[in-house]
Amino acid sequence: MKILVCISNVPDTTTKITFTDNNTQFNTAGVQFILNPYDEIALARAVELAEGGKGTVTVINVGEVNTEPTIRKALAIGADDAVRINAKPHDAYFVAYQIAEYAKANAFDLILTGRESIDYNGAKVAGMIGEFLDIPSVSIIKKLDIDGTSATVEREIEGGKEVITIPFPFVAGTAEGVAEWKIPNMRGIMSARTKPLNVIEPKEIKTLSEIISFETPAPRGAVKLVPADDAAKLIDLLHNEARVF
Amino acid sequence: MSVLIYAENADGKFKKSIFEAVSYAKAIADQNNTNLVAISIGNVAAGELAALGKYGAAKVLNVSNDKLKSFINQAYASVIAEAAKKEGANIVVLSNSFSGKGLAPRIGVKLEAGVADGAVSLPEAGSAFKLKKTAFSGKAFATVELTSANKVISLTPNSYKVVETGGTATVEDFNSEVKESDFKTIIKEIVKATDKVSLPDAELVVSAGRGLKGPENWGMIEELANLLGAATACSKPVSDAGWRPHSEHVGQTGIAVSPNLYIAIGISGAIQHLAGISSSKVIVVINKDPEAPFFKVADYGIVGDAFEVVPKLIEAVKQLKAS
Ligand SMILES: Cc1cc2nc3c(=O)[nH]c(=O)nc-3n(C[C@H](O)[C@H](O)[C@H](O)COP(=O)(O)OP(=O)(O)OC[C@H]3O[C@@H](n4cnc5c(N)ncnc54)[C@H](O)[C@@H]3O)c2cc1C
Numbered sequence: 270m271k272i273l274v275c276i277s278n279v280p281d282t283t284t285k286i287t288f289t290d291n292n293t294q295f296n297t298a299g300v301q302f303i304l305n306p307y308d309e310i311a312l313a314r315a316v317e318l319a320e321g322g323k324g325t326v327t328v329i330n331v332g333e334v335n336t337e338p339t340i341r342k343a344l345a346i347g348a349d350d351a352v353r354i355n356a357k358p359h360d361a362y363f364v365a366y367q368i369a370e371y372a373k374a375n376a377f378d379l380i381l382t383g384r385e386s387i388d389y390n391g392a393k394v395a396g397m398i399g400e401f402l403d404i405p406s407v408s409i410i411k412k413l414d415i416d417g418t419s420a421t422v423e424r425e426i427e428g429g430k431e432v433i434t435i436p437f438p439f440v441a442g443t444a445e446g447v448a449e450w451k452i453p454n455m456r457g458i459m460s461a462r463t464k465p466l467n468v469i470e471p472k473e474i475k476t477l478s479e480i481i482s483f484e485t486p487a488p489r490g491a492v493k494l495v496p497a498d499d500a501a502k503l504i505d506l507l508h509n510e511a512r513v514f
Numbered sequence: 515m516s517v518l519i520y521a522e523n524a525d526g527k528f529k530k531s532i533f534e535a536v537s538y539a540k541a542i543a544d545q546n547n548t549n550l551v552a553i554s555i556g557n558v559a560a561g562e563l564a565a566l567g568k569y570g571a572a573k574v575l576n577v578s579n580d581k582l583k584s585f586i587n588q589a590y591a592s593v594i595a596e597a598a599k600k601e602g603a604n605i606v607v608l609s610n611s612f613s614g615k616g617l618a619p620r621i622g623v624k625l626e627a628g629v630a631d632g633a634v635s636l637p638e639a640g641s642a643f644k645l646k647k648t649a650f651s652g653k654a655f656a657t658v659e660l661t662s663a664n665k666v667i668s669l670t671p672n673s674y675k676v677v678e679t680g681g682t683a684t685v686e687d688f689n690s691e692v693k694e695s696d697f698k699t700i701i702k703e704i705v706k707a708t709d710k711v712s713l714p715d716a717e718l719v720v721s722a723g724r725g726l727k728g729p730e731n732w733g734m735i736e737e738l739a740n741l742l743g744a745a746t747a748c749s750k751p752v753s754d755a756g757w758r759p760h761s762e763h764v765g766q767t768g769i770a771v772s773p774n775l776y777i778a779i780g781i782s783g784a785i786q787h788l789a790g791i792s793s794s795k796v797i798v799v800i801n802k803d804p805e806a807p808f809f810k811v812a813d814y815g816i817v818g819d820a821f822e823v824v825p826k827l828i829e830a831v832k833q834l835k836a837s
């Protein structure tokens with residue numbers, strides 16, 4: 270079983286988000302970059318599934334050389350080898366195309382992504398890879414079990430879940446529940462240094478979207494405090510002043 | 515040219531988030547001096563379909579193929595893209611629901627269309643097609659420009675008002691040729707808690723954190739939520755500990771919500787939690803620690819013990835209902 274896990278390099282979750290150049294660029298000053306938490310879950314599950322010689326795990330990232338520490342982290346968690354497509358990840362269409370082209374040439378049974386990247390939150394890459402390869406894609410899964418050459422997954426839906434079986438090959442975006450986050454051990458960290466990381470150049474493709482500018486949400490006014498012994502007042506305010514019910 | 519809206523149904527009915535998306539798509543059609551066509555897939559009664567006209571759809575394409583009774587991502591994407599081509603629609607709108615998230619990228623590739631996921635505004639006036647979407651898990655917004663001729667937009671629930679324009683839509687059958695290779699996935703089972711309000715598109719949310727001490731104390735949270743018709747949610751450590759299901763976890767690594775009211779009880783207000791809820795219209799915080807960071811982003815607050823305050827809130831809501 271050959272598994273490909275798509276990983277992105279994103280600002281740490283504690284980052285206070287600010288912008289520069291007249292709100293056109295994300296301010297990376299002092300920001301620590303990490304492996305996207307959902308991709309880490311995908312990777313953890315892939316490593317579990319491949320354990321004991323049952324398969325191999327390749328991680329792939331579309332990014333410039335600055336993403337390599339994140340790629341090494343993925344190797345430390347247990348991926349066998351890594352690929353970096355040497356390009357700025359222009360938009361999801363561009364990223365998915367690069368990954369799909371690599372996958373076409375390397376016949377994977379299973380391609381995993383995170384449910385979304387925590388920076389641009391597109392939740393798009395998985396579906397786009399699926400379409401480029403004309404194979405099934407499932408958007409958000411919370412459970413993934415393999416049975417020979419097909420899988421049973423649980424897809425999140427409004428107010429519940431759907432249990433689906435899918436034959437290989439397919440693409441899935443993973444969320445919590447699929448696996449626990451894995452902390453790399455010393456052996457993993459040591460071996461990550463010598464595992465193969467192949468850098469390949471991107472293929473030409475149009476980009477279809479572009480981020481023009483950013484803004485942060487408008488700050489809220491000061492909090493209106495209601496005394497604890499007069500809790501009923503809060504319900505009154507929500508009903509008559511804020512009019513939310 | 516026209517605008518196509520995919521009207522997703524839930525057990526044969528359209529939810530409010532779909533009326534929002536139809537209203538939104540109608541406004542885009544108006545901006546472009548064109549008409550709005552809706553497409554519905556699955557089993558929906560004719561009256562229900564025609565009622566989409568109230569929100570501005572001129573025509574509804576009804577796909578009632580037996581093979582398409584339940585949601586198959588690949589096949590639905592093929593049908594919607596085919597309808598867009600036949601109708602000459604260069605803008606396709608969806609609701610950013612779980613199914614919408616699965617469909618938008620596939621339709622995008624089929625139509626070679628830029629995808630604006632999680633849109634929260636109408637396209638700006640002007641020749642460039644720009645609109646606002648959420649980014650950094652709710653910590654910011656990005657203005658994205660779709661530079662392609664075709665465009666796909668998925669609208670964040672609760673970010674556009676339902677507008678009734680008052681017409682009736684004509685309903686036409688749409689017979690789509692489905693290809694076998696689109697049906698590789700098989701749905702084994704659908705499990706739904708039908709008595710619960712679904713969190714991603716809830717208008718009111720009652721959420722609780724580690725301050726509640728243990729799963730046995732969620733009775734009062736559920737009671738308050740039930741009385742208000744709200745969905746329940748929780749912080750990450752609560753679902754990690756198994757006190758509540760993962761599907762209730764909101765925040766940067768959970769679900770992002772934008773309800774009209776978010777009540778946070780016994781949640782400290784860590785930056786990762788706030789990321790997922792900061793676009794809520796009204797935020798209420800109940801926390802015994804006056805220094806809890808959550809108060810800094812709240813509109814209303816009570817400094818107090820949840821175990822004393824929540825029962826009082828329940829009483830007050832009961833009284834309000836009775837009056
Ligand atoms: C990579 C990463 C991603 C994360 N993603 C998320 C995420 O998506 N969502 C999320 O929620 N967290 C996330 N976190 C965790 C986050 O940092 C916080 O740890 C978490 O939100 C805290 O949960 P809490 O507020 O329920 O618990 P605590 O921080 O323990 O806060 C409990 C609060 O309850 C109050 N309290 C205690 N007793 C009472 C009482 N009787 N009455 C009233 N108030 C009381 C306390 O004053 C305190 O403020 C993430 C962390 C990391 C590292």
Ligand SMILES: Nc1ncnc2c1ncn2[C@@H]1O[C@H](COP(=O)(O)O)[C@@H](O)[C@H]1O
Nearest residue numbers: 275331358382383385386391392393394
């Ligand atoms: N630059 C990238 N390189 C490799 N994989 C990526 C990249 N960007 C996003 N992904 C994958 O696609 C998933 C969804 O990303 P997005 O569509 O941006 O929300 C992420 O969780 C990753 O698994």
